[in-house]
Amino acid sequence: MPVKDAASAAPLEFRNVSKRYAGTEAPAIQDLSFTVPAGEVCVLVGPSGCGKTTAMRMVNRMIDITSGDILIDGKGVKNRQPAELRREIGYVIQHVGLFPHLNITNNIGTVPRLLGWDKKRIADRSAELLELIGLPAEMGKRYPSQLSGGQRQRVGVARALAADPPLMLMDEPFGAIDPINRENLQNQFLRLQREIRKTIVFVTHDIDEAIKMGDRIAILREGGELVQYDTPDAILANPVNDFVAKFVGQDRGLKRLALSTLEHIELDRSATSSAAERVTVPVTSTLRDALSVLITESADSLAVTGSDGSVIGTVGIEQINRALRQGASQESEAERATTPPSLDKASGAPESAR
Numbered sequence: 001m002p003v004k005d006a007a008s009a010a011p012l013e014f015r016n017v018s019k020r021y022a023g024t025e026a027p028a029i030q031d032l033s034f035t036v037p038a039g040e041v042c043v044l045v046g047p048s049g050c051g052k053t054t055a056m057r058m059v060n061r062m063i064d065i066t067s068g069d070i071l072i073d074g075k076g077v078k079n080r081q082p083a084e085l086r087r088e089i090g091y092v093i094q095h096v097g098l099f100p101h102l103n104i105t106n107n108i109g110t111v112p113r114l115l116g117w118d119k120k121r122i123a124d125r126s127a128e129l130l131e132l133i134g135l136p137a138e139m140g141k142r143y144p145s146q147l148s149g150g151q152r153q154r155v156g157v158a159r160a161l162a163a164d165p166p167l168m169l170m171d172e173p174f175g176a177i178d179p180i181n182r183e184n185l186q187n188q189f190l191r192l193q194r195e196i197r198k199t200i201v202f203v204t205h206d207i208d209e210a211i212k213m214g215d216r217i218a219i220l221r222e223g224g225e226l227v228q229y230d231t232p233d234a235i236l237a238n239p240v241n242d243f244v245a246k247f248v249g250q251d252r253g254l255k256r257l258a259l260s261t262l263e264h265i266e267l268d269r270s271a272t273s274s275a276a277e278r279v280t281v282p283v284t285s286t287l288r289d290a291l292s293v294l295i296t297e298s299a300d301s302l303a304v305t306g307s308d309g310s311v312i313g314t315v316g317i318e319q320i321n322r323a324l325r326q327g328a329s330q331e332s333e334a335e336r337a338t339t340p341p342s343l344d345k346a347s348g349a350p351e352s353a354r
């Protein structure tokens with residue numbers, strides 16, 4: 001798809017950023033520093049009022065920075081013209097804010113029009129993006145009121161992508177969608193991101209959404225203090241303090257198990273021939289689902305089947321435990337080297353792992 005060729009992404013850096021709103025004593029954001037590598041999704045998460053939206057909106061200067069700076073591709077935003085800056089940054093919000101009097105094609109073309117693209121180029125780009133977000137071309141002629149909430153949200157994403165920005169900001173983009181459609185939209189978005197590989201800052205108050213969507217998660221607490229910044233697996237394996245441990249939940253072990261599938265672990269290949277009588281699970285199952293079957297069936301091990309249905313090995317508690325231990329040590333190495341994590345969202349792990 002041509003969008004892939006055009007796609008570009010920029011690294012983002014918060015450098016000692018603070019924000020104090022006029023007339024307030026305590027800062028909303030305090031000396032915030034972290035880096036998002038190009039093409040990764042960074043999720044800002046934390047309790048209400050911890051400064052997630054403030055941090056995000058300083059990136060496109062919807063909110064002024066009090067001190068420090070935010071660098072996009074190494075260039076500070078503080079000295080940029082806000083209007084010009086915003087054309088280079090895609091922005092998706094909870095209530096998508098499509099223009100009701102414009103059809104979908106023209107809604108998607110909002111930024112390209114501001115950039116002076118000609119009509120044909122705008123129409124071509126809109127058609128390309130409708131295809132990318134999985135909506136039929138004829139929907140381009142409809143108006144926002146003629147779409148479902150989930151479809152409108154997808155159009156919001158397409159509109160944010162229209163001018164191929166190197167960075168996207170997404171503020172609780174799926175927050176207003178019911179749980180089932182929300183999950184669909186999250187999965188579609190992860191698929192899309194595997195293709196477009198944008199740098200994305202994503203705000204949510206939902207830790208499960210953060211774990212699912214983020215390559216990295218920044219956990220903030222009241223006063224805009226960054227408590228932990230790491231991959232979902234590393235945060236679940238090693239929360240830095242009680243605040244993070246409580247925030248990720250007592251079931252963090254199970255959440256970790258849901259991050260990877262049997263494809264990611266070393267199966268026991270020695271007992272394959274005698275595995276026929278055992279309960280089977282497909283290799284695309286998450287470790288969490290495999291554990292659940294082990295418990296439900298009171299089994300010591302399960303036979304794991306490959307894509308053609310044949311048994312490729314067995315799995316029991318021992319293999320799952322070993323994978324978790326290895327995962328945690330790989331994560332701490334990744335942390336030191338700031339290389340992408342082993343359980344990277346864009347690694348192509350099947351949807352069942354999400």
Ligand SMILES: Nc1ncnc2c1ncn2[C@@H]1O[C@H](COP(=O)(O)OP(=O)(O)OP(=O)(O)O)[C@@H](O)[C@H]1O
Nearest residue numbers: 021022024028047048049050051052053054055205
């Ligand atoms: N315009 C403003 N003037 C003064 N204080 C503000 C302003 N906007 C936000 N704040 C304060 O800054 C802090 C951070 O607010 P922010 O909206 O960034 O938090 P949040 O983490 O996004 O919260 P939520 O999850 O509830 O949306 C809060 O204490 C809030 O009351």
